[in-house]
Amino acid sequence: MAEANMLDPVSVCADLVRFDTTNRGNGDSEGERDAAEYVAGLLTDAGLSPEIYESAPGRANVVARVAGSDPALPPLLVQGHLDVVPADAADWSVPPFSGEVRDGFLWGRGATDMKDFCAMVLSVVDTFAREGRRPRRDVVLAFVADEEDRGEYGAHWLVERHPSLFDGCAAAISESGGYTYHVPAADGRIVRIYPVGAAERGTAHLRLTARGRAGHGSRRNHENAVVRLVAALHRIATHQWPVHLTPAVRAFIEQTGKALDVEVDLSDVDGTLARLGPAASLVESTVRNSTTPTMLDAGYKVNVIPSVAQAQVDTRTLPGTEAELLATVDELLGPDVTREFVAHQGPVQAPVDSPWFDAMGAALRSQDPGAVVVPYCLGGGTDAKAFAKLGIDCYGFAPLWLPQGFHYRAMAHGVDERVPVEGLHFGTRVLDHLFSHC
Structure with missing residues (x-):
């Protein structure tokens, strides 16, 4: 052409x-x-x-x-x-x-x-x-x-x-997806990885609302909405979500590890990611769900304890995990904090072993014969x-x-x-x- x-x-x-x-x-x-x-x-x-x-x-x-x-x-x-x-x-x-x-x-x-x-x-x-x-x-x-x-x-x-x-x-x-990612291998080679998106985490943005008793900031108040909200946010932000490998992420780790000639141990995903070096950045956010507090809204005057405090949490869910995640979130929130969806879209997943994926790999290799084409999961949407x-x-x-x-x-x-x-x-x-x- x-x-x-x-x-x-x-x-x-x-x-x-x-x-x-x-x-x-x-x-x-x-x-x-x-x-x-x-x-x-x-x-x-x-x-x-x-x-x-x-x-x-x-x-x-x-x-x-x-x-x-x-x-x-x-x-x-x-x-x-x-x-x-x-x-x-x-x-x-x-x-x-x-x-x-x-x-x-x-x-x-x-x-x-x-x-x-x-x-x-x-x-x-x-x-x-x-x-x-x-x-x-x-x-x-x-x-x-x-x-x-x-x-x-x-x-x-x-x-x-x-x-x-x-x-x-x-x-x-x-x-x-489909862009060049230069990664050093264990033997000093530079491997050209081309990640192709075959999945996306779902979006479940949450608004949290804590309610309590309004009062003067100088007085003891065991029903402080701000304190309740901050405590719930701390529990959510520090919670360690379990590893959940989607087919796309599992294939990425296995195929990239093989291309880089590094040991892959799926029983120790964090250790394996450490051995993948820079390539790990493509999947480190998608081996787990995530709940990241991003917005806070409470009070109108420093000496007034408000009756309501709110926050928003950027929550991302892997395929097949949302129900379990939300149940855990409810436990972490406790009895005095409620949640509602601000935005809610489910995860996306396509086959990683399909003629479509093969065709995309062939197209890339037609222009870069050394291309290593692997699936991955997008952290966003x-x-x-x-x-x-x-x-x-x-x-x-x-x-x-x-x-x-x-x-x-x-x-x-x-x-x-x-x-x-x-x-x-x-x-x-x-x-x-x-x-x-x-």
Whole structure:
């Protein structure tokens, strides 16, 4: 495939970055409609018939279908979001919405999360149209709004209001996987690990409420709501959740250990992770559930004991563990503190031993024959939680070549977010292979 004949993924990514699609949450966003119209225009130029679906004024989603050469095969869903988190220009080395190319990198908010993937997909679709090629199976494209909040105007809205758009889709690919992770082996080799997301922890954000007796701050009070809340938070924050290995995490540990030539002992997961070195950072947050206090709200005056104190806890659950976790949380809270959900979405899990995963591995190895492709579990969440409700196996696969020493995981939502130019070309070739052969 001649890259000179392609719609340049770097230029497309730069264009997308220049659309300020900041999502501040709670319905406060901008620019999504403009970005969606740009995407729809490129898809139209490629001979497709995209449709824009607005969930609210300005909250736009683009969906299109690329016909495959074998209509008997179930379609593949390729989904990415067009919104980004806020960026304070005063903190950046370059204006965050400039799309500037400098020192071999394209800089800007969304460069890795996830306008790079959207640009690569658009480039591949354009190339197929220019060369008169088709993917092996139908590919459903969805470029959505609102992923950086709760997806209520984007993926979740589409799934609830327009599920027929995704009829027949058996698998989906999107962000957070398929990138180069350079790891030193015990013998000094540098092993190129490519983690592919095959699971996500669930989200069970909790609001805790402690109630007590209001009173003067100078007097003894054994029913102090703040004291009750702080004690409950301490018990939750210091609780050691047990190891629970999902198939994705188990496979990651076993396969990565083999590639690095280190001993794997699943009866001592913490010891094994220590031997995996830097690779452990990819799974250390997903061998257990987590309950992390993040917000506090109590009182209005220093000499007044309030009758109510509240906190929020970022709770993440592995597949098959939520009921047990919540029962333990209730025990830790005690009788004077109650809980309620602020946000609640279940975990996601896709097969790690499947033709889809094999096809993604083959696509990566077509461009990097030394790639070690392993599954892993995302500690956070993506729009996969919406599409999984339709019975679609969702994978984190947004292929990207990264140079050694590049701190990719610090880019998303970080200052000076940027993506290597060569990485975009690499990922575009990988996606071309996947669409052609899977």
